[in-house]
Amino acid sequence: MKRDDEFDLNLLPVVLAIAEERSVSRAAERLGWSQPKVSIALNKLRVALDDPLFVRGSHGMAPTPRAEALIAPTRDILLRVKTEVLASAAFDPASTTRRFTFALSDIGEMTFLPKLLAYLQTHAPNATVRSVTLPPEAIAEGLEAGDIDLAVGYFPDLKARNFFQQRLFTHTFISLLNAKHRIKGPRISMDDFLRIGHAVISAEGRSQEIFEQLLTRHRIERRIVLSTPHFMSIPFIIASTDLLVTVPYAVGESFARIANIRLIEPPLEIPNFDLRQHWHRKYHKDAANTWIRGVLAKLFSA
Known part of the structure; x- marks a missing residue:
């Protein structure tokens, strides 16, 4: 008999198919193989296990005791492969604790x-x-x-x-001002943008860098009064000062709901991201x- 690491486990379905069909030809149909291929596989099994495995009888191919011992574990192995390996893992959101x-x-x-x-x-x-x-x-x-x-x-x-x-x-960007700020209208002019004091957020998120890189490309230098790594203090700072800040649009909308600030368009076209x-x-x-x-x-x- 071959060593365990030399045994071809792909041959096991042949044992189960012949045992249940009692025929090499019907086993071939079940497996989707040609009959010669099944015969070759059976011969390999006989050599590997040093046993005839199946002999012809009055009711077709009858398993030997060695083959009988293989049937139950082979059926279990193939069922587990089908249900645990090949089947897609089910996911039930209603019961998951993930x-x-x-x-x-x-x-x-x-x-x-x-x-x-x-x-x-x-x-x-x-x-x-x-x-x-x-x-x-x-x-x-x-x-x-x-x-x-x-x-x-x-x-x-x-x-x-x-x-x-x-x-x-x-997404895009929007600027924010105190709701009572002297600058009015839907868009701030470039002159006012350069004149006014700015709050700048230097957070770990990467989106803010899009706006900063745009200003660098256009060689626009603001008057930065406040630099902070935090977003959450910004709406309260803007609501109580004359500073302007430019943030992603969804953030600006959220801030406008919790503080006395308003949205105003920046003075230059900002690429979407x-x-x-x-x-x-x-x-x-x-x-x-x-x-x-x-x-x-x-x-x-x-």
């Missing part, structure tokens, strides 16, 4: 989490959410390791071939990952 982890900036949290959490409370009430803010290389590692399910927002570094992405919607969800190709077919991607696409696709 924790979904998203790579989000703080403005990403403001944009995505309220609607997402409201949806999960209804459709996946036992699921939980974790938000992380990490450097780009750590996000890529987390997606590959499965520690992060999705990176959602503006992540221009996630372009390697191992990552998939889906555009959710296109896409907010996307990103995932690693390892989890492209994962049932839970597929479901949560579908939820985000449903809630936020333009």
